[in-house]
Amino acid sequence: MDFSLSSDHQMAINLTRDFARKEVAPVIREAERQQQMPDFILPEMAKLGLLGICFPARYGGQGMDYLSLGLISEELEAVDSTLRVVISVHVGLNSMALLQWGTEEQKQRFLMPQARGEKIACFGLTEPGAGSDVTGIRSTARRQGGDYVLNGEKMWISLATRAHHALVVARTNPEAADPHEGLSAFIIELDQPGVSRGDIHGKLGVRSGSTGWLAFQDVRVPAENRLGEEGEGFKIAMSCLDNGRYTVAAGATGLIRACLDASLRYARERTAFGREIGKFQLIQQKIAFMVQSYEAARLLYFRAGWLKNNGRRNTRETSLAKWYATDAAFQAAAEAVQIHGAYGYSDEYDVERYLRNAKGEMIYEGTSEIHQLMQAGYALGYRVDTPLRKELPPYDPDFWQAIA
Numbered sequence: 001m002d003f004s005l006s007s008d009h010q011m012a013i014n015l016t017r018d019f020a021r022k023e024v025a026p027v028i029r030e031a032e033r034q035q036q037m038p039d040f041i042l043p044e045m046a047k048l049g050l051l052g053i054c055f056p057a058r059y060g061g062q063g064m065d066y067l068s069l070g071l072i073s074e075e076l077e078a079v080d081s082t083l084r085v086v087i088s089v090h091v092g093l094n095s096m097a098l099l100q101w102g103t104e105e106q107k108q109r110f111l112m113p114q115a116r117g118e119k120i121a122c123f124g125l126t127e128p129g130a131g132s133d134v135t136g137i138r139s140t141a142r143r144q145g146g147d148y149v150l151n152g153e154k155m156w157i158s159l160a161t162r163a164h165h166a167l168v169v170a171r172t173n174p175e176a177a178d179p180h181e182g183l184s185a186f187i188i189e190l191d192q193p194g195v196s197r198g199d200i201h202g203k204l205g206v207r208s209g210s211t212g213w214l215a216f217q218d219v220r221v222p223a224e225n226r227l228g229e230e231g232e233g234f235k236i237a238m239s240c241l242d243n244g245r246y247t248v249a250a251g252a253t254g255l256i257r258a259c260l261d262a263s264l265r266y267a268r269e270r271t272a273f274g275r276e277i278g279k280f281q282l283i284q285q286k287i288a289f290m291v292q293s294y295e296a297a298r299l300l301y302f303r304a305g306w307l308k309n310n311g312r313r314n315t316r317e318t319s320l321a322k323w324y325a326t327d328a329a330f331q332a333a334a335e336a337v338q339i340h341g342a343y344g345y346s347d348e349y350d351v352e353r354y355l356r357n358a359k360g361e362m363i364y365e366g367t368s369e370i371h372q373l374m375q376a377g378y379a380l381g382y383r384v385d386t387p388l389r390k391e392l393p394p395y396d397p398d399f400w401q402a403i404a
């Protein structure tokens with residue numbers, strides 16, 4: 001592996017960092033208090049090309065590689081998790097699924113406007129009674145002629161009230177011997193009859209982010225909106241999570257860095273017993289662990305990005321990166337609050353928000369416990385990844401940057 005970043009990588013970092021620090025950082029505290037996403041965020045991210053960072057130019061993207069997706073996720077979450085969640089959902093969980101599984105017509109119809117940021121996308125897997133247990137999905141899509149009729153409810157859906165399209169997994173064969181094989185995936189246009197949605201407030205973290213619910217009552221979905229083959233829904237959903245977890249891992253790495261930076265500033269500014277608190281060894285220990293965690297987390301998501309660029313399956317590596325980085329981010333945030341003392345308990349300092357946001361990362365897109373089980377399964381040989389009918393395409397600069 002070559003750990004050096006290209007000029008294009010550095011440009012993406014600088015552009016993203018500039019946007020997050022100059023435009024979002026000054027308003028994020030008030031947005032958290034109001035529990036409302038600032039209206040400028042999605043249009044500005046679209047204008048900067050962030051919503052199509054890793055897609056071929058012929059599909060409206062920026063023609064950059066998958067590592068670039070990780071790098072911008074790190075920069076966005078170094079300011080606030082809300083920004084990275086947008087990337088995780090719109091790019092990782094939805095648009096990359098279209099790149100991997102979509103027909104050419106679906107790529108032109110759905111991926112192109114999403115990569116351009118003209119349409120916003122979300123991902124509907126979780127339900128009120130089905131989270132880690134995907135086979136517990138109760139939403140149904142029953143075939144009627146050339147359509148499917150969709151009924152059900154999805155919960156904890158980021159961008160639910162902001163999105164134009166949703167990738168929804170529903171049960172098409174209740175009689176399947178293996179419940180995993182009874183699921184199918186669909187692209188749902190959310191502006192049609194039978195679709196209702198709303199926001200969820202009162203969350204512990206990501207309060208300035210859009211999180212909500214989707215409900216479907218006899219929604220007619222054309223068969224050409226089915227993503228992949230009937231019965232492939234579980235495999236498609238898991239491949240979506242491979243991509244979403246990658247951005248979560250990279251974002252959590254940015255959160256560790258934010259905790260480290262805030263702690264370094266405060267340790268130099270705050271004095272106790274006649275000297276900077278950074279002079280005390282226990283404060284230094286907390287900072288040292290943040291340094292260690294940041295470097296390790298960054299290497300783990302770099303490896304996953306490298307595997308994606310080379311077209312190699314990375315479910316195990318991405319799971320490990322997500323598990324390690326999110327647990328480490330929560331620990332870093334807890335220590336950052338401790339370093340700040342009573343001030344860390346106030347929203348006047350960013351570390352309070354970092355701690356709240358970090359907890360969510362240990363839950364969504366596979367809890368820490370699920371990832372522990374996955375890693376144990378790989379180590380023991382109980383879990384083996386089998387080839388998919390369609391794999392995520394490797395990064396090819398000639399194809400990615402060419403205009404069709």
